[in-house]
Amino acid sequence: MVTTATSVLALASAMLGFSIATPAAAADRCSDLLPPVVRPVGSKRDITPEDLVRLRQIGPLEAVIPAPSALAVSPDGRELAFVITRADPTTNSHCVGLAVVDVAGRSEPRLLDQGGQLALVSNEYRKRIWGIGYPLTITPHWSPDGKSIAWLRRDNERTQVWVADAASGQARQITHSPVDVEALAWSTDGKTIVYAGRRGQVEERAAFAKEGLSGFHYDTRYVPIMSNKPMPDAAIPWTAYVVSPLTGEEHPASQDEAALLPPDMIGKVEPPPRAASADGRLAETHRSSANPVSPLLLSVHAPGGAPIDCNADACRGSIDSMWWTGDGKALIYLRREGWARGDSALYRWVPGEREPRQLLKTRDLVSNCAMAPDGLVCLYERAIAPQRVVRIDPATGAMRDIFDPNPEFLGIRFGQVQRLEWRNDQGAEVRGDLVLPPDYRPGTRLPLIVTTYMSNGFLRGAMGDEYPIHAFAAAGFAVLSFNKPRAVADDNPGLDTIKKVQGDGIRNWAWRREVQSAIDRGVDKVIAMGIADPKLIGISGLSDGSSTVQFAMINSRQFAAASMSTCCLEPWAVNVGYGPAFAAHMQEQGWGALTADDRTFWAPGSIVQSAAGTDTPLLMQVADREYLGGIDVFAALREQHKAVDMFVFPDAYHFKYQPAQRLAVYRRNLDWFAFWLQGRIDSDPAKAGQYAHWQELAKEREAAQRPQD
Incomplete structure (x- = not known):
């Protein structure tokens, strides 16, 4: 008896009492998770922060960070599956759905399932698991017969395996794991699914609960800034199980199944x-x-044969990913190349041939590719156009659109974006994208905002997505979207561990000086172009970008306003705030210990130590899981009557994933730089308290700058 995939799902649901989710059950707020077919008409308008927050997204925000492809090609090569998300700041939630589209691009995408929450990445640091708030890239998995799609969906704070019928869209949850499911795979016959999660966390939580009754021992499990309890152990391994989508029966996976x-x-x-x-x-x-x-080298190994090395220059460097063509004769690979690796290039190499053939080279961002019989399917984005799904011919490099998730952006006008190239004081190649207002008149000097520390693809909000680049431009700013250079230590063959590479960058604050000189020379370039007003320069950043802001405030008088999203690598945070394991690691790399009172070491990098001589107005918008790392900086600056303001976001992480919070961060950054660099105040009555406070800070700062009698 042959049973269709649809009837299998229905039968299993009836047998087990599972509910079936269908697109028709989706809430009205997510009715536009897939875009309208009608394209914008009429005159174009300026972009708003809301436009950026509500962008539909496939895959990671920073697509140059290593991650599995977000695109999954069906076994017959005809369809493409992906998870699409859209933030809704009104309800402070995300719309999430599983969609499929014809690889040939002949039809509009279909939404198979809609619902659930945004799933986030879990990261390890110093042997503990830390949440950072970064969205998890979820790759759908087609069954071997192409009739079903399995994927990870998060509901009620737990990630489980769901399966959807590829034709009807009927979908249901098939696992009920007590911990998050982190990986899945179909069996070769398609009858079962192997999945894994850290089941040992159940016992760990019970042990924590028991220990808490008599008090937690303060040790290397602690990251005080993140939590008042021990952090989960990253050494807890996956436990693999096998589940039947038909019956729901499951058993521990064998070694072969787990493989x-x-x-x-x-x-x-x-x-x-x-x-x-x-x-x-x-x-x-x-x-x-x-x-x-160090740069990568490419080679091919045949069973029982000698390796075939590709010795061409195009076969070394920053190779992102690779695929064999369907006939297995040629290798296609994606390489980041050009000045400061600012170009995406696709190559075709037949092993044994001396030179690979370049198929495509562009300053736009190509990412998340997967091989289909008729070509490579990828995400493609430009500085002024969000990602779209495209198909690239592996023989010619010709490109064709498959799906545009954000056609509404065709109705938005953007200013000119110019790629700039320069070198820092150490000779490293540096690049950035200069974004101008839509109505910019040549010869006009503008306030300039520097965003950090990546500039690739659509210029949304810089690293961490908190600084709305095109909204800044629409508000009358020039924006230098800065991409950090390659470190001098990265090319030193004598540094054979990550620890040594990082330690070399810490010595005499070498890495921070490399970044600072890169930004200084970039700003000098924009000033020399007659575009930036040298007295009205702002700087912003998250993570390493925040450290860049911190170092700039101490070592430069160039900046008239600053904003940071995390703060700060100060003696207290390094040696106490992030816990004993972090402190030991940092001290091994060369950071000053808490009791060393090493003012010489900290002089170039500590705002607390340099507060009296620091005068850049600073906005801090920080997560509740990180704000303790900045309270000493805030206190020191206020003690010296400096202009500093801080906002703490509840239930937030390093990356602020909540849509309402993201929108608030966008808006406040716009207001902050407009206040200090343009002298502009928003007339919205709801912001009256904000501006009253900032005006008091400005008056206090001005009074402190006046010579004392």
Whole structure:
């Protein structure tokens, strides 16, 4: 008896009492999760912060960060599945759905399932699991017969495996794991699904509850800034199970079954890209020196044969990912190249040939590619256009659109975006994108905002997505979207561990000086172009970008306003706030200990120590899980009558994933830079208290600057 996938789902639901989710059950607030077919008409308008927050997204925000592709090609190569999300700041939630689209691009996408929450990445640091708020890239998994799609969906704070019928869209939850499911794979016959999660966390939570009754022992499990309890142990491994989508029955996975899962990468460095062909050949990349971040080299290994090295310049450097063509004859690979690796280039190499053939080269961002029989399907985004799904011919490089998730942006006008290239004082290549207002008149000097520390693809909000680049431009600012340079230490073959590479950058604050000189020279360039007003320069950043802001406030008098999203690497945060394990690690790298009272070491990098001589107005918009790292900076600046304001966002992480919070951050950054760089105040009555406070800060700052009798 042959049973269709639809009837299998219906039968299983009836047997087990599972509910079936369908697109028709979706809430009205998510009715536009897939875009309207009608395209914008009429005159174009300026972009708003709301436009940026409500962008539909496939895959990661920063697509150059290593992650699995968000696109999944069906076994027959005809359809493409992906998870699409859209933030809703009104309800402070996310619309999430599973969609499929014809690879040939002949029809509009279909939404198979809609519902659930945004799933977030879990990160390891110093052997503990830290949440950072970064969205998890969820890759759908087609069944071998192409009739069903399995994926991870999060509901009620738990991530489980769901399965949808690829034709009807009927979907249901098939696992009920007590911990988050982190990985899944179909069995080769398509009858079962292997999945994994850290089941040991159940026992760990019980142990924590018991320990708490007599008091937690303060030790390396603690990250005080993040939590008042011990952090989860990253050494707890995956436990793999096998579940039947038909009956719901499950059992522990055998070794062979567990081998179907991808490797557990928590606490591990992402391996260099590799790709296996159908005939057993393996394309691999390896480092060109002992330095773990040195440029990659490309080679192919055939079973029983000698490796074939590609010695062309185009086969070394920053190779992002690789795929074999369907006939297995050629290798296609994506490389970041050009000045400061600012270009995306696709190459086709037939092993044994001397030179690969370049198929495509662009300053736009190509990412998240997957191989289909008729071509490579990828995400493609431009500085002034959000991502769209495209198909690239692996023989010619010709590109064709498949799906535009955000056609509304065709009705938005953007200013000119110009790629700038320069070098820092150490000679490293540096790049940035200069964004101008839509109505910019040549020869007019504007206030300039520097955003950090990546500039790739659509210029949304810089690293962390908190600084709305195009909204800044629409408000009359020039924006230098700065991409950090490659560190001098990255090319030193004598540094054979990550620890040594990082330690070299800490010595005499070398890395911070490299970044600072890169920003200074970039700002000088924009000033020399006659675009930036040298007296009205702002700077912003999250994470390493916040450290850039911190260092700039101490070591430069260039900046008239600043905003940071995290704060700060000060003696207290380094040695206390992030816990004993973090402190030991940082001290091993060369950071000053808490009791060392090493004022010489901290002089270039401590705002607390330099508060009296620091005069840049500073806005701090920080998560509740990180704000303790900045309270000493806030207190020191206020003690010296400096202009500083801080806002703390509840239930937030390093990346502020909540849509309402993201919108608030966008708006306040716009207001802050407009106040200090343009002398402009929003007339919205709801903001009267904000501006009254900032005006008091300005008066106090002005009084402190006046010579004392």
